[in-house]
Amino acid sequence: MASATSFYDFKPLDKRGQEVPLETYKGKVVLVVNTASKCGFTPQYAGLESLYTKLKQSHGDDFVILGFPCNQFGSQEPGSDEEIQNFCQVNYGVSFPIMKKIDVNGDAAAPLYQWLKEVKPGLMGLKRVKWNFEKxxxxRDGNVKGRWASSTKPQALEEPILEELKKPNPQAGEAGKL
Known part of the structure; x- marks a missing residue:
């Protein structure tokens, strides 16, 4: 983790436990959210899916949401990875990737979340995730551009996401120089 310099340096696990090299998202805008199925903020899955669907229509694969289930806040994500996937699909029609359940705080925190909290601390410099559905x-450059509290509704993020999507894709720039 100490050598990580961007989002692309990590390989979290997908719902099947397979590594997902985040470098596959180079040049894309990514919203990372820690999620839970039995939380007061759980209805945000609907808002996230709506945002994802809308931006995919206008920007194709340039935008992705990655959901990271976490059971660290009030034991609000007790299910297995399979149960979580089923819940998200059946109740909210989630089509964006829901990754393997992780810890976001403490000694066992996933390396990606250790890095996210280090480069973009919360209020008053706190280097911890406060609750489910922090965003x-x-x-496109692999750097953290913003962090929002659980109470921030997904639709409120449309403008900052669009601002990032307007920026040139560094991957496309390389191809254009050939």
Whole structure:
């Protein structure tokens, strides 16, 4: 983790436990959200899916949401990875990737979340995730562009996401120089 310099340096696990090299998202805008199925903020899945669907229509694969289930806040995500996937699909029609359940705080925190909290601390410099459904926006360059509290509704993030999507894709720039 100490050598990580961007979002692309990590390989979290997907719902099947397979590594997902985040470098596959180079040049894309990514919203990272820690999620839970039995939380007062759980209805945000609907808002996240709506945002994801809308931006995919206008920007194709340039935008992705990655959900990271976490059971650290009030034991509000007690299910297995399979149960979580089923819940998200059946109740909210979630089509964005829901990754393997992780810890976001403490000694066992996933390396990605250790890095996110280090580069974009919360209020008063706190380097911890406060609750479910905190959101981190990753720009096309792999750097954290914003962090929002659980209470921030997904639709409120449309403008900052669109601002990042307007920025040139560094991957496309390389191809254009050939």
């Amino acid at each position: 981190f926006l990753i720009g």
